[in-house]
Amino acid sequence: MENNNAFEVALSLLLNLDASLFQIVALSLQVSILAVLIAAVLGFPLGAAVALWRFPGRGGLIVVLNALMGLPPVVAGLMVYLLLSRAGPLGDWGLLFTPSAMIVAQVVLVLPILAALSRQKVEELLGEYREQFVSLGMSRLRMMPTLLWDARFALLTILLAGFGRASAEVGAVMMVGGNIEGVTRVMTTSIVLETGKGNLPLALGLGIVLLTLVMLVNAGVYWVGELTRRRTG
Amino acid sequence: MTSFNASLQASSALLPPPALCFDGVTFSHEDKQLLGPCSFNLDGTGPTLVMGPNGAGKSLLLRLAHGLLAPTQGRVAWSGEGRPRQAMVFQQPVLLRRSAVANLTHALAVNNVPRRTRVKLAYDALERFGLSASAHTPARVLSGGEQQRLALARAWVLSPQVLFLDEPTSALDPAAIKAVEAAVREFHQRGTRIVMTTHDLHQARRLAGDVLFLSGGKVREHTAAEAFFDRPVSREAQAYIAGELVE
Amino acid sequence: MKKTLRLILAVMTSMGLAQAAYADDYITLASTTSTENSGLFDAILPEFKEATGIEVRVVAVGTGQAFEIARRGDADSLLVHDTTGEQRFVENGHASERVDVMYNDFVLIGPADDPASISEAQSASEAFGAIASAEAPFTSRGDDSGTHRAELRFWENAGVEPDGDWYRELGSGMGPTLNTAAAMDAYVMSDRASWVAFGNRQNLTLLFEGDEVLFNQYGSLLLSRDKHPHLKHDLAEQWHKWLVSKQGQQAIADFRVDGQQLFFPNAK
Numbered sequence: 202m203e204n205n206n207a208f209e210v211a212l213s214l215l216l217n218l219d220a221s222l223f224q225i226v227a228l229s230l231q232v233s234i235l236a237v238l239i240a241a242v243l244g245f246p247l248g249a250a251v252a253l254w255r256f257p258g259r260g261g262l263i264v265v266l267n268a269l270m271g272l273p274p275v276v277a278g279l280m281v282y283l284l285l286s287r288a289g290p291l292g293d294w295g296l297l298f299t300p301s302a303m304i305v306a307q308v309v310l311v312l313p314i315l316a317a318l319s320r321q322k323v324e325e326l327l328g329e330y331r332e333q334f335v336s337l338g339m340s341r342l343r344m345m346p347t348l349l350w351d352a353r354f355a356l357l358t359i360l361l362a363g364f365g366r367a368s369a370e371v372g373a374v375m376m377v378g379g380n381i382e383g384v385t386r387v388m389t390t391s392i393v394l395e396t397g398k399g400n401l402p403l404a405l406g407l408g409i410v411l412l413t414l415v416m417l418v419n420a421g422v423y424w425v426g427e428l429t430r431r432r433t434g
Numbered sequence: 435m436t437s438f439n440a441s442l443q444a445s446s447a448l449l450p451p452p453a454l455c456f457d458g459v460t461f462s463h464e465d466k467q468l469l470g471p472c473s474f475n476l477d478g479t480g481p482t483l484v485m486g487p488n489g490a491g492k493s494l495l496l497r498l499a500h501g502l503l504a505p506t507q508g509r510v511a512w513s514g515e516g517r518p519r520q521a522m523v524f525q526q527p528v529l530l531r532r533s534a535v536a537n538l539t540h541a542l543a544v545n546n547v548p549r550r551t552r553v554k555l556a557y558d559a560l561e562r563f564g565l566s567a568s569a570h571t572p573a574r575v576l577s578g579g580e581q582q583r584l585a586l587a588r589a590w591v592l593s594p595q596v597l598f599l600d601e602p603t604s605a606l607d608p609a610a611i612k613a614v615e616a617a618v619r620e621f622h623q624r625g626t627r628i629v630m631t632t633h634d635l636h637q638a639r640r641l642a643g644d645v646l647f648l649s650g651g652k653v654r655e656h657t658a659a660e661a662f663f664d665r666p667v668s669r670e671a672q673a674y675i676a677g678e679l680v681e
Numbered sequence: 682m683k684k685t686l687r688l689i690l691a692v693m694t695s696m697g698l699a700q701a702a703y704a705d706d707y708i709t710l711a712s713t714t715s716t717e718n719s720g721l722f723d724a725i726l727p728e729f730k731e732a733t734g735i736e737v738r739v740v741a742v743g744t745g746q747a748f749e750i751a752r753r754g755d756a757d758s759l760l761v762h763d764t765t766g767e768q769r770f771v772e773n774g775h776a777s778e779r780v781d782v783m784y785n786d787f788v789l790i791g792p793a794d795d796p797a798s799i800s801e802a803q804s805a806s807e808a809f810g811a812i813a814s815a816e817a818p819f820t821s822r823g824d825d826s827g828t829h830r831a832e833l834r835f836w837e838n839a840g841v842e843p844d845g846d847w848y849r850e851l852g853s854g855m856g857p858t859l860n861t862a863a864a865m866d867a868y869v870m871s872d873r874a875s876w877v878a879f880g881n882r883q884n885l886t887l888l889f890e891g892d893e894v895l896f897n898q899y900g901s902l903l904l905s906r907d908k909h910p911h912l913k914h915d916l917a918e919q920w921h922k923w924l925v926s927k928q929g930q931q932a933i934a935d936f937r938v939d940g941q942q943l944f945f946p947n948a949k
Contacts, residue, residue, distance in 0.1 A: 287754035287909065297755050298709055298740060333528035335502055336521065337544050337592075347540065351531050379709075379740035397856025398718045399863075399881035 210406030215413075221383075222407075226414065229387040232300055232374065233367035236307035237315075241360060244312045248319030249349055252327055253341045263320065269313035274306075278376030281306040285377065298379040303387070306373035311363040318359045322352045357426050361419055368415050388414070451595055451627030452518040453477035454499055458508035461494055469494045469651045471508060476646075481618065481628030483638045483659075486648035487674060492631040493600055495648065496522070499629060500598050521589035522598040525605065527581040529573040534565055534584050537573050541588045559587040563617060579610025586617045597621050599630040603637065615641060635675065639663055647671045707736035708916045711756035715828060715855045716899075717741035719785075719874030719943055724936040729923055735916050743854065744827040751775065751902070754909035757917040759902040760924075763827035767900045776902040782924045783933050783944045784898045787831060788876055789889035790859070791817075791868040799868070805892040809839035816847040818867035822858045823850030831897060832870050838894070859885075872897055874943040899944075901925070924948070 214222055251262060283289050285297045285305070296302045326348050334344050349356065371389035378385030380394060388411040395404040453476060460470030469491040476482050484492045497503045498510060500522050512518055530537050538556035547555070560566050563583045568576055573584060582602055589597055599618065603611040618641060622628050632638050638645065642659035647668065654668040666672045716722070717739055726737050740750065744761050751759040752775050759776065761767065767779045789799055789808055797815035802808035812819055813836075821843070822829040836843050849867065851858050855875040862869035863883040871879075876887065903921050906914050923929045925948035933946045 287911065289753075292754070298738070330528060330530075332497075332502055333522075333524065336500065337541055339544050343544060347530070353531075379738075379742075381709075381738045381740060384738055394718075396860070397714065397854050399856055399859060399879040401860075401881055 206402035207405030207409065210402045211409035211413075214406055214410055222410070224383065225386055225388060225391055226410070228300065228385075229368065229389070229411075230414070230418075232303045232387060233307060233364060236304045236367050237311055237360060237363045239304070240308045240311040240315050240363060241356075243308070244315030245319045245349055245356060246345065247312075248316040248321075249323045249345045251316070251320045252323035252348075253344060263317075266313050266317040266320065270317055272310060272313065273372065274310055274370035275372030275376060277309045278306050278373035281309060281373070282376050297377060298381060298385060300378070300385060302377040303374045303385060306377045307367045307370070310370060310373055311367050314363050314366060315359060318362070319349075319352070319356060322355045322359070323348045326352055354426060354430060357422060361422055364418065365415065368411070368418075451480070451625055453513040454596070454627070454629070455511045455513070456495075456499070456508070457511065459498060459505045459510060460507040461491075461498060461503065462506045467506075467651065469498070470505075472653050473508075474646065474653055474656050476627065476629065476644075477513070478644055478658075480643045481622055481630060481641055482644050482646055483642040484629065484631040484646045484648065485633070485635075485638055485674070486654075486670075488633070490648040491651045492648055495646075496598050496600050496629065496631055518595040519592065520596040520598065521592050521594040522600070523582070523585045523589055523602050525601045527578075527585040529581060529584060531574060532572070533570045534573050534576065535560060535569040537584060538588050538591050542591055545592060555591045559591045562590065562620070563587040564613070577610075579606050579613060582606060582610065582614055583617060586614065586621075590617075590621070594621075594626055596627040596629065599628070601631050601633065604633065611637070647674070649674070705736050706734055706916060707738055708757040708913050708920060709738050709740060709755070710758045710760060710920070711740050711742070711747040711750045712760045713744050713747060713762065713827060714741045715826075715872050715875050716760070716762075718856055719872075719878055720938060721874065721933070721936055721944060725929070725932040728928070728932045729920065732923065732928060733919050735919060737920060743824050744830075745825045751904060754904075754912060756904075757913045758904065758920055760899065761827055761902075762897050762899045763830060764898050764900060766827070766830075767902060770902060775905055775908060777905050778903045778921075779900050780921070780925055781947055781949060782899045782901045783930075783946045783948075784896045785944050786873050786890065787828070787870055787895040787897055788873050788887050789868065790862065790871055790876060790885050791888045792866045793884050793886050795888055797868070800888045802889060805835055805889070805894050806839040808889045809835050810841055812868050813839070813841040813843065816845060818847050818849065818865055819843070820849045820851055820858050820862040820865060820867045820869045822855065823852045824854065826854075827897070828855060828870070828872060835870070835894070873941075874938070877938045877941055877943060898947075 251259065251266070281302065282297070284291050285294065285302050286292055287297070296305070327344075330348070330351075334347070339347070369389065371393055374385070374387055375390050375393065378387070378390070380386050380390040388407060392404050392407045392411070395407065455475050456472045458470070459472045461468050472495065484495060486492055494503070498505055500520055501510070501517070530540060532540070535556050538559060539552045542552040542555060557566070557569065560569055563586060565580060565583060565587060568580060573581065576584060603614050606614065615637065618628060618630065630641070639659070642662075644656065644658050645662040646653060647655040647662070647666070647670070649670040654670045655662065655666065657667065662671070663675070666675055722737070722739050730736055740756060742750065744763050744766070747759060747761050748766060748770060750756045751770070760782070770776050771779050791797070791799065797811040797817045799808040799811050802811055821832060849861075849865070851861055853861070855871060856879070858869060859871060859875065859879050860881055861867075863881050863885050866884055873890075901921050901924050903918060904912060904914070930946035930948055933944050934942065936942070936944060
């Protein structure tokens with residue numbers, strides 16, 4: 202009974218183009234997408250580097266990266282909070298309770314996923330390509346962009362995994378953003394708020410909106426991926 | 435490595451290809467000696483066909499010569515100054531997930547060839563190897579024979595002074611084999627030293643200038659092609675050729 | 682490296698991600714989830730903004746966390762309902778002053794059939810005692826919040842040490858605790874505001890109210906200029922003073938849900 206309400210609520214939210222909902226959706230997308238992009242710029246080269254170079258402690262680093270994929274969001278949020286708090290080392294930057302802090306926290310969450318999974322993919326490709334690359338005279342540094350580009354379709358899926366993690370989490374953004382109305386309130390923290398108030402249909406409705414959003418993003422990326430794959434193989 | 439542009443001009447004047455020298459080379463892996471000691475000189479015009487039964491160490495020898503592996507003992511040396519420009523074609527062509535022409539321009543980009551030259555050289559090579567129509571096809575979608583020709587085209591654009599080929603036709607049908615052998619001859623005519631392994635006696639007869647025969651990780655014989663096929667000196671080579679005939 | 686990072690973050694923020702740009706005057710107020718959930722801020726903050734042009738950004742967390750945020754200098758002002766804790770805060774020098782602002786009250790909620798018969802109790806102590814004797818299921822917030830601390834005082838005054846399977850400590854905010862009580866058909870102590878705003882009542886109903894001991898006093902704290910010189914003290918002081926001003930107090934009294942007044946201004 203209440204669940205039927207939720208679908209109706211979700212639909213009416215979307216159709217009425219509720220202004221505050223729009224702002225919350227826009228902020229959610231901005232934060233998560235930016236976080237994933239930044240994490241990719243940092244994480245993909247990191248993953249490729251770990252795949253390419255041998256160094257002491259490499260095995261340990263791989264284990265740590267893999268383990269950090271399961272970093273609880275609230276723990277990540279807590280760590281970033283302590284970092285950005287006025288009482289903390291980066292307090293002077295005044296970033297706490299702003300969307301920037303939320304992006305930082307989500308980068309912390311998503312980076313291990315992108316690095317660990319890209320490392321595995323690049324290592325796999327390296328097994329296939331290494332002899333040919335050495336034959337062509339490529340240095341390991343030179344191999345990095347070639348391997349990453351060759352892995353692009355797998356990396357796209359890995360990117361989506363990161364985006365899924367970022368858009369679904371609430372612990373980190375709640376902690377460092379403060380769920381301030383109109384400033385740092387996003388879909389997931391809204392859902393927690395409405396659940397806490399006992400407005401379950403509204404909370405579920407928001408949940409459906411969030412899922413729809415994530416579905417659309419995934420569909421869009423898949424479609425783009427398929428188009429380019431057919432074009433260039 | 436000699437500079438690309440200098441060699442580009444050099445290769446148009448048919449200089450003799452650099453000579454390869456193996457001096458007491460051995461290769462061991464996990465305390466097991468797989469190859470050697472080997473000592474020989476490849477200083478003729480070639481093409482040199484490296485032959486021998488499976489497990490003789492032909493692929494290892496090629497990789498040691500090309501520098502993909504380091505010898506456990508002994509040394510690999512080249513005549514002339516520095517390490518000559520080389521390329522290698524593998525049994526299974528290793529191509530990037532991009533179009534055929536992009537594979538070629540990539541190889542040129544790696545060697546710091548400016549963009550416009552890259553494109554021209556790439557298309558010229560595609561034409562030479564009969565792949566113009568497939569320029570924008572994803573390389574991995576091409577047939578086995580086409581892929582191997584593409585790998586040869588890639589080697590061609592780099593103007594190598596030495597070309598190594600590791601059983602390049604063992605996975606191909608007769609028409610493709612013919613095309614690949616024609617390509618190898620083109621390299622040879624341009625003055626590239628050819629070092630190629632094969633288990634196909636007939637192919638060896640067709641292509642070889644001289645034969646390097648291996649068995650059990652050691653060089654048993656190194657002779658001119660005619661001499662080798664008519665009157666093999668070593669016991670192992672005799673057995674090998676006899677084995678081929680007894681089908 | 683630090684400079685580059687700072688630049689990137691500055692670019693990101695200025696890309697309009699903070700909808701409320703740094704151009705506006707604003708303060709960060711640490712308060713509690715129960716206060717925010719009641720809807721009080723939605724009612725009175727616009728009036729404050731109109732009067733002073735200052736935007737108040739509310740970070741609503743548990744009472745313990747609110748104190749911690751203020752202690753760390755991450756908020757410009759503090760509004761909570763834990764008088765003992767607030768006084769200690771001033772004594773420790775984190776705040777320069779504390780004033781009474783308003784009170785709401787706690788109510789006892791329970792299953793409609795009222796197995797412990799608390800609706801007949803004459804005092805809060807009697808009601809709490811009845812629940813303990815009947816060993817009726819009771820959900821406690823258990824999160825060291827102002828509400829939770831108050832609840833523990835009531836048990837103590839009733840001469841009871843709540844222990845046993847019937848006493849469920851959840852470690853949750855008011856809303857989730859009410860949700861769980863509704864699901865378990867259990868007794869729960871809630872602030873009136875949260876109860877009135879609560880949408881998922883199921884079989885629960887208000888059973889006991891009115892005893893003066895159940896009044897829940899709110900205090901506003903002016904944070905120390907010495908300990909945290911970077912805070913927006915002037916703006917925070919305007920807020921602090923407005924709360925106890927005639928206009929502020931009236932705004933609090935005017936706030937109603939379902940016709941009910943939830944907060945009672947009592948500034949001196």
